[in-house]
Amino acid sequence: MNLVNHCFRLASRPVGLPKRSDWTFSAEPVGEPGAGELLVKVLYVSLDPAMRGWMNEGKSYIPPVEIGAVMRAGGVGRVIASQHPGFAPGDHVAGAFGVQELAISNGTGIVKVDPALAPLPVYLGALGPPGMTAYFGLLDVGRPAAGQTVVVSGAAGAVGMVVGQIAKLQGCRAVGIAGGAEKCSYLVQELGLDAAIDYKSEDVKTALRERCPQGIDVYFDNVGGDILDAALTRLARGARVVICGAVSQYNRTAPVQGPANYLALLVQRASMTGMVVFDYAGRYPEATRAIAGWIAAGKLKTREQVVEGIETFPDSLLKLFRGENIGKLVLAVAQEGAA
Numbered sequence: 001m002n003l004v005n006h007c008f009r010l011a012s013r014p015v016g017l018p019k020r021s022d023w024t025f026s027a028e029p030v031g032e033p034g035a036g037e038l039l040v041k042v043l044y045v046s047l048d049p050a051m052r053g054w055m056n057e058g059k060s061y062i063p064p065v066e067i068g069a070v071m072r073a074g075g076v077g078r079v080i081a082s083q084h085p086g087f088a089p090g091d092h093v094a095g096a097f098g099v100q101e102l103a104i105s106n107g108t109g110i111v112k113v114d115p116a117l118a119p120l121p122v123y124l125g126a127l128g129p130p131g132m133t134a135y136f137g138l139l140d141v142g143r144p145a146a147g148q149t150v151v152v153s154g155a156a157g158a159v160g161m162v163v164g165q166i167a168k169l170q171g172c173r174a175v176g177i178a179g180g181a182e183k184c185s186y187l188v189q190e191l192g193l194d195a196a197i198d199y200k201s202e203d204v205k206t207a208l209r210e211r212c213p214q215g216i217d218v219y220f221d222n223v224g225g226d227i228l229d230a231a232l233t234r235l236a237r238g239a240r241v242v243i244c245g246a247v248s249q250y251n252r253t254a255p256v257q258g259p260a261n262y263l264a265l266l267v268q269r270a271s272m273t274g275m276v277v278f279d280y281a282g283r284y285p286e287a288t289r290a291i292a293g294w295i296a297a298g299k300l301k302t303r304e305q306v307v308e309g310i311e312t313f314p315d316s317l318l319k320l321f322r323g324e325n326i327g328k329l330v331l332a333v334a335q336e337g338a339a
Ligand SMILES: NC(=O)c1ccc[n+]([C@@H]2O[C@H](COP(=O)([O-])OP(=O)(O)OC[C@H]3O[C@@H](n4cnc5c(N)ncnc54)[C@H](OP(=O)(O)O)[C@@H]3O)[C@@H](O)[C@H]2O)c1
Pocket: 047, 048, 049, 050, 129, 130, 133, 154, 155, 156, 157, 158, 159, 160, 177, 178, 179, 180, 183, 222, 223, 243, 244, 245, 246, 247, 248, 249, 275, 276, 277, 278, 319, 320, 321, 322, 323, 324, 325, 326, 327, 328, 329
């Protein structure tokens, strides 16, 4: 087998928004998988806001990507050669394959997926880490009860669109915050949320007062910054704030903007809890069963936005920070039929 792999390797630690020169794009020969290894042809690469954090030096919930290493990314692909007892050529698999066309793996952290049950990009969205994050973040950390008000920011994105729909399935009033009229109309018209707030054209604090007359029982935060601060002012007694992410802060060159209104937690006897989806890995089958069941029953909609071409990776990643995606943003690397 004489194969060439195109891959993005981290070249420098970005300051602010990443730029193309923060990676090198190279063509490298790939050998045969060794004993206990498999070779995966990557079909789709997951684009995630967290990738920006993985490029930074310093302590986090996962080690940084080393300079010179292939850029870390989730993906789905097809096994094209295997010396691993658990995987055979033709199997479709999901795992952290990186931003590259071909990945050699020892099988750790790799799961088989079935393209007959759902299109492959869905395994990077509602049936992948974003869906798991939404499920455990909302249900385990947010603990919403029927009739309560759930507010989610980044509501039209991969995690947020699942949070809003699960909130509705729990019998909650669901309010989504997103940027722009198109996203807000999608949340209400397509996903069935009770209300949406366009943070780009509305004053979020005023809109929350209007659209959450009983206050907020669960605030699921994907964005941080001013929107988190606005949500804190509307907390109901005993509210739970789920800190899932802070996409508004990831490219800041100044220190992270902390919540000024945190004393609302004291006044409302509320809590604010950070969550990392990996902590729930042992329970992914439970979430997968529930989400797949809702999808099959027509109760939960999935949406993926697929951009083409591995070479577009640096600019395609920035779509997340420009708000240019609705649903899960995925990079198509190769055609399914290709060798
Ligand atoms: N804790 C965990 O284990 C875990 C796991 C997965 C993801 N996450 C976090 O979950 C959040 C959502 O991730 P995702 O994959 O679902 O991404 P996503 O929501 O599909 O994409 C990012 C969205 O963020 C919004 N955004 C970008 N810049 C913003 C800003 N300055 N202010 C407000 N909104 C902004 C944009 O939507 P608008 O057009 O609406 O602005 C954009 O579409 C991220 O914070 C991510 O880090 C956490």
